[in-house]
Amino acid sequence: MKEEETIIIIGVGLIGPILALALKKLGLHCILFDRRQEPSSISLLDPVQSEGASINIAPNGLKIIDELCHSLYQEIEQVGCPVQIFSNCNSDGDKLGEFETSTVFKPRYGYINIGIARSALQSILINRLKTDNIPVYFNKSLVAISQAENELVTLTFKDGSSCKGGMVIGADGLHSMTRSLLFGAEKPTYTKTTQTIGVSPRPIGHRDVIHTVFGENACFLTYPLSKSHLVWAMTLPEENETPETWKTLQPQDMDSIKQESQVMSFKSPELSIQQLVSTSVKIFKIGLYDRPALSTWNVGRVTLIGDAAHPSTPHISQGANQGIEDIGYFCHQIKLQLNQSDKTPSLKDINIATLFSDYQESRIIKTTELVEKARKMGVLRVSPKDKCKERDQLFRNAWLNNEIRYKSYDLLYNYKEE
Numbered sequence: 001m002k003e004e005e006t007i008i009i010i011g012v013g014l015i016g017p018i019l020a021l022a023l024k025k026l027g028l029h030c031i032l033f034d035r036r037q038e039p040s041s042i043s044l045l046d047p048v049q050s051e052g053a054s055i056n057i058a059p060n061g062l063k064i065i066d067e068l069c070h071s072l073y074q075e076i077e078q079v080g081c082p083v084q085i086f087s088n089c090n091s092d093g094d095k096l097g098e099f100e101t102s103t104v105f106k107p108r109y110g111y112i113n114i115g116i117a118r119s120a121l122q123s124i125l126i127n128r129l130k131t132d133n134i135p136v137y138f139n140k141s142l143v144a145i146s147q148a149e150n151e152l153v154t155l156t157f158k159d160g161s162s163c164k165g166g167m168v169i170g171a172d173g174l175h176s177m178t179r180s181l182l183f184g185a186e187k188p189t190y191t192k193t194t195q196t197i198g199v200s201p202r203p204i205g206h207r208d209v210i211h212t213v214f215g216e217n218a219c220f221l222t223y224p225l226s227k228s229h230l231v232w233a234m235t236l237p238e239e240n241e242t243p244e245t246w247k248t249l250q251p252q253d254m255d256s257i258k259q260e261s262q263v264m265s266f267k268s269p270e271l272s273i274q275q276l277v278s279t280s281v282k283i284f285k286i287g288l289y290d291r292p293a294l295s296t297w298n299v300g301r302v303t304l305i306g307d308a309a310h311p312s313t314p315h316i317s318q319g320a321n322q323g324i325e326d327i328g329y330f331c332h333q334i335k336l337q338l339n340q341s342d343k344t345p346s347l348k349d350i351n352i353a354t355l356f357s358d359y360q361e362s363r364i365i366k367t368t369e370l371v372e373k374a375r376k377m378g379v380l381r382v383s384p385k386d387k388c389k390e391r392d393q394l395f396r397n398a399w400l401n402n403e404i405r406y407k408s409y410d411l412l413y414n415y416k417e418e
């Protein structure tokens, strides 16, 4: 394929591969690069060996995936676990609210949330890139970008190799090198909260529920990531900067978390936190970060998408879902341009400046608002003792009826292209 017709995507995380599959469906040609080693198919399918834990794909993300690639949606539904119930309580075990997603989300948004292991989703995506013959190169760490007006973009990698393309999309996550090269280096912002995350077998009788327990200075959340396993996450305040490492803890560190955390005394009518934590097959701890909003995502023929553009803390489970919304809007703008011509789709027929500015305009305000909203939810999750009653009441009120629920969930889940 000619260089001027090639779209280069940096990052084979979650958003890069979904974007490439969607662009291929539109008849456009992509190649992807990632700095990681190619993950082995065994590690991707092993929830203990693989990095990370799970992703809660929300109705907005699922709608776009289904519309862009129905068979991908079906595979995610088959491998993951649909979430039937949302419920929460305080750490005394008093219920704050509960509802069924099939009666609340399905009629309004068309879909219900699906929990899936991050590694299983990665495996599905990488296999699909292969079967769609989309070239993917691992061990390629981007280090430089050069572009002159009306010319192709040249990317240089750490190993000295280079590549040219007509458009470049940085899907390289929280520590995006594409973003640094476009707008200058800047450290992600540590939000003074951490998550200790574990994967455990689902106890007998465990419901398909996203369940949250709000306590003093801490919060415990769990949801199923498959028919057999669930993920749990404790959010805790931590002044000292904690790195964003996804590596599984050593057995002695796992033991100290199992024994010492204050969350172990939390009560829940739904499940035993002690049982879930003590049966964990893996545990890891990460610091939570976001970054200040950018006023633009584009320079010339290069743009940003997903976490590279708007990394967020995970407290409203929208990081990846908003990245998928980016893809939905980006592809919608491309379709509008391509529909105006009867020719075979080609990058040369796309006005890149118009595409980038329409894409950015449709996304930047909402994603900035949601990064802020996630931050605020993080503060509520670790409420100190004197704020717990107020916080509990807030959550009781938020789920009183559908009218009130939709006020908060519409902002997250009500995806419309226009």
Ligand SMILES: Cc1cc2nc3c(=O)[nH]c(=O)nc-3n(C[C@H](O)[C@H](O)[C@H](O)COP(=O)(O)OP(=O)(O)OC[C@H]3O[C@@H](n4cnc5c(N)ncnc54)[C@H](O)[C@@H]3O)c2cc1C
Pocket (backbone or CB within 6 Å): 010, 011, 012, 013, 014, 015, 016, 033, 034, 035, 036, 054, 055, 056, 057, 140, 141, 142, 143, 171, 172, 173, 174, 175, 176, 177, 178, 195, 197, 286, 305, 306, 307, 308, 313, 314, 317, 318, 319, 320, 321, 322, 323
């Ligand atoms: C604890 C936690 C839980 C979360 N849970 C959810 C959830 O339930 N739902 C949800 O929607 N979101 C969730 N998120 C957010 C979600 O993980 C991110 O939004 C999502 O992974 C972003 O995808 P991405 O492809 O933009 O970036 P990433 O998945 O981070 O992928 C970036 C890729 O770029 C590569 N890369 C980086 N630098 C370079 C370079 N210089 N050269 C080449 N390649 C490079 C990396 O190796 C990586 O593969 C969670 C986040 C955290 C921290």
